[in-house]
Amino acid sequence: MPKGAAVPFSEDEIAELCRLHAEGKGRNEIARALGRSLRGVSIHAGRLGLTFDRTATEAATRARKADLxxxxxxxxxxxxxxxxxxxxxxxxxxxxxxxxxxxxxxxxxxxxxxxxxxxxxxxxxxxxxxxxxxxxxxxxxxxxxxxxxxxxxxxxxxxxxx
Incomplete structure (x- = not known):
């Protein structure tokens, strides 16, 4: 497998990713639950057409910029x-x-x-x-x-x- 390529998810992992996403879990929480990298979760979620709510991330980024x-x-x-x-x-x-x-x-x-x-x-x-x-x-x-x-x-x- 080429360096940097995402390790394929098993059918069980894909099902778990979909279930956790449906529960409203974020990318970081799903990655921790699956024991997978953030990048891997993002790639597989993208392939499945799943997106993550970035409202909290955007608000946190605005807050960090204001603090800086x-x-x-x-x-x-x-x-x-x-x-x-x-x-x-x-x-x-x-x-x-x-x-x-x-x-x-x-x-x-x-x-x-x-x-x-x-x-x-x-x-x-x-x-x-x-x-x-x-x-x-x-x-x-x-x-x-x-x-x-x-x-x-x-x-x-x-x-x-x-």
Whole structure:
């Protein structure tokens, strides 16, 4: 028998499949009762013209999709909060450290704000968090129009209006 081919059902198994189907049993329950694979039950039921009610499956799929959407929104919100915390650090006092030297010394100093390289890293991390947040929960079309207006306004505020 070719690999992946369904093992034929006996006459007793076919009768049992028909009986269980008539009782309203689902494919999974019939497969368990017969000790057969889901695929085998589906193939033999199809050959017999039997179909299964998919209402519960469709409802469960919709529920899983809704749950996943909710989880994506929660993750997007967390990423947005991360980006906000990172950008707040751009203008906050910042400790700089120095380790090493021949005496293996340690020094630290508090600056009014982070040095340029630290700001660049903070902006990069914030940008990545915002980008990922937008990919998880893209803005609605009308929101995009609002973003375009804000973008144009910001460009107008730049020297030379670029």
């Amino acid at each position: 959407e909710e989880r994506r929104v929660i993750l997007a919100e967390a990423l947005q909060e991360d980006a906000e915390r990172l950008t707040e650090q751009l203008w906050a006092p910042h400790w700089v450290f120095n380790f090493g030297g021949k005496d293996n010394s340690y020094e630290r100093r508090l600056l009014d704000e982070p040095p340029a390289d630290a700001k660049k890293n903070l902006m990069s991390a914030a940008g990545i968090a915002i980008e990922k947040s937008l990919k998880l929960v893209p803005p609605e079309r009308e929101d995009l129009e609002g973003l375009a207006a804000v973008d144009a306004w910001l460009r107008g505020m730049m020297p030379g209006g670029e």
